[in-house]
Amino acid sequence: MKVGIDMGQTSDGAAAKLDIEELLATRLLVQGNSGSGKSHLLRRLLEQSAPWVQQVVIDPEGDFVTLSDKFGHVVVEGERSEAELIGIATRIRQHRASCVLSLEGLDIDDQMRNAGIFLNALFDADREFWYPVLVVVDEAQLFAPSVGGDVSEEARKLSLGAMTNLMCRGRKRGLAGVIATQRLAKLAKNVAAEASNFLMGRTFLDIDMMRAADLLGMDRRTAEMFRDLKRGSFVALGPALSRRPLPVTIGTVETSARSTSPKLMPLPEAGRDLEDIIFTPDPEELLRPLPRRVTAAPRPATDILAELSKAPPPMPAVESRPAVTEMDEGEREAILDSLIAEILDNPQSAYRPDSELFQDFLVRCRIRRVPGVAPTLSAFRRKMAIARSGVDAGTAAGEGWAKALDLSRGVSEDLQGVFLLVAQAALRALPCPSDLMLARAYGTHSARRARRLLGYFEERGLIVVHADLAGRRIVAFPDLGTETAPGDANAGEDLRAAAE
Template sequence: MGTQINIGEDSSGQSIDIDLEELLATRLLVQGNSGSGKSHLLRRLLEKCAGLVQQVVIDPEGDFASLADLFGHVVIDGAAYTAREIETLGARVREHRASVVLALDELEVEQQIRCASLFLSALFDAPRDHWYPALVVVDEAQMFAPAAAGEMSDETRRMTLAAMTNLMCRGRKRGLAGIVATQRLAKLAKNVAAEASNFLMGRTFLDIDMQRAADLLGMDRRQADRIRDLQRGQFLGLGPAVSRRPVAVNVGSVRTGGKNVSHGLLPLPNEPGEGMETLLTNKLDEAVSEPEISRSVPTPRPAAELEHALSAAQPAATPIATPLTDVAEHDGRTASGNVEPATASVQDNCPKVLASNDADGAFEIDDVVRELAQGDGSTFRTATSLFRDFAILCRQRGVASAHVDIGHFRRLFACQIGGLHKLEGIAKDVAQEVIATVDEDVLAPYLAMVVATALGEPIPAEEDLAILYGSSSPSRVRRLLDHLERSGLIVIREEFGGERSIIVPHVAERISASEAA
């Protein structure tokens, strides 16, 4: 079966196709001003590859819900579910290989961003057994990966940038092929835009956007004006999945439609001026005295009904071959996993930093983190869900936690489950120095080995390290240990009988030297 899907024709009537297998490996960026035909292009692409590969659409305007009518997509209304339910639905989407549309049009902008971030993170964090090929289409991507801070909170911005960066930078190894569409390249975070190898550039008018689009397409400055002259539904394409040379594309027709209003002229009402004024001011006093109108929240579909819809959704007819065997050295997907870059300050590496705040607040924050760490399966939960519960518990107990961001929280959590509290005095100080530069994604299991060495106890077994790492995969733990050894943090000795022993160098010596001094 071929994997070429037609998206339109060039100026001479020749068919322009996209290689679906190549697209899964190289991702796609679509740019065009409002009204240039981006949504039409995305719809054409989705319709043509429906049934060939799983599709996940992040739809802030609710325009793609009509795909359910002809192609069996499941529409998930983001306003109808809690944050935890959205994460669970994301995991089930990958498990059942369901093609879905996450409709966010009933949410406010920041709620849209948070909902999409949780859903994308759940797709990314799926177990390895569920890493099936899937197209992940994000419309209006500048909302979810903004180049500059806007009105959203810092926490929301960090969350959404992490989710979008994971999708575009690391999603390929998990079978996720990102397709992002934006009105302006200047509004889109560079880390997200830079990972796409295929481009479809529509009409744009600002000089800076035309020049960036021309640079991506390999066009000189004199040719950049060509982008301004494109008509609605015309795009310039380039990339390994589209064409090795820039090619003009007239996007073909589609079978489904959005809910956008008509842009054509409509007759105005024939109501005379006085009559229109009466309509506007009729019972105005009563209207303003009524409670403020709130946005209606749709009734959520029963969980059993939605799960049945996900499991019954039409899967891809034939899996598309994609290189999924190239696995990252360590792909932390839990609170102890690699979700965001580590914070730089040495003081942020463990609960010791809380000593600089008031003592009562420090102990209360420690208590909250300890309570979360002692919860069943806490190490298998995502960092975002744990941090959300942390913030809720702090608010309930009146604990000031504004100084603890998600990166700081992840280190506090890793120090707690890694057993730093078991050490005292010089041993604790040495352990804090040793872990100062260790990334959050490997901190908990490494700290457990440091603590065991400091106490003179055996190194924890691989099964115990796996729990701290948030994984049930023995091979994943072995890759973690190999990574720690290559980083110079541990030494692994292979014995003749096949057993392996682990040594954490210099910890005991540094403790002894400090005590002697």
């Protein structure tokens, strides 16, 4: 199906059409200095194509999250664990949901790492889910830099590899890359070279103007024109746009970014007591210790050489550390379980990332001098999932719980706590947990998201959800041969505590 979306107007007043089907096969590169209108262009492209194709937006500044209000994009906060990002990306492809991965607030290392994990998960989806997806990456020079900067080599390789897969090998998997960059010189050449469509905006540096002219097949003497382009004006070229360089003015958009360009505004009127306000300290300021910056006088070189020539002082005797107390495996596991229980006693622990809780757990292990190698992050998440289920000792010793643990391995790590919470309720014949309890076990405040988790389990054939004559929810486990008692999905209290 051929679909041409309206991007604005050409220089002669005609509609500037972009062929979405052709774009999916040939990819797009957008270039322009800050303030040239790149984000406006991407927003126009996303809004116009939203009814026709699934979209995934890698958004380093959180500007595109407003698409969710009008077009229903799912907003994925980037501050998540690797397992969570992989699970979400897999379900995004499976259910063909448009989403925005917001990386706002993360440092550049975490932005590159999490974007790389998310893109690789989209790329590695099962063949049956290779539906066409428009993958828009804003500020692509951050995720595919031409040279290494002040970031770790691990994060750079992960992000660059994911961007290379997207642009070089993504087409066969249904992924069509749309990348936008402030400077072509900062973007890795093997990523930029795979695009066949170009929209070049205002730029001032000679090296960027030359590269833009080369990509558009223009005479280098005409490259000066890129300095004169107005905000929102671009030169288009490519099979999805135009066979010859074509000036285009991008049209209006329906949504707006959360951040806006700075605007001049008058200063507030200065009152007569302004000087008193400025020069009179706040009482709290007097209680704060002032930072002291001591600048030592430079030492003469002769003193430094004389000190280096002295014999080193004898090393003090090292006191022997107390031997590590031997502990059997059962006692050690009991201590680890008690440490996890201490963490879960904090009501806010349900909404903190697992990686943060894991660091807290390791500190507690060192304080208690727990012998042996500390559990891995994966093992810690497993223990947390079991602890969050609230299973009692009697149920945990039964065969049904052992089978429930085996079944829980069929879902991702971030969902195991929710699955086991419902499973233990069924094994104990307790009322079905409410949406509030499911949301807490998943680490979210969204009851709607919690309800979707039960639907996901049902799609996997793990549970069957039905209701009694009063409309109360019941969850049955065919593999366990049991089901929960009827429970109110909208209840605000912990039903397990009420039952006990």
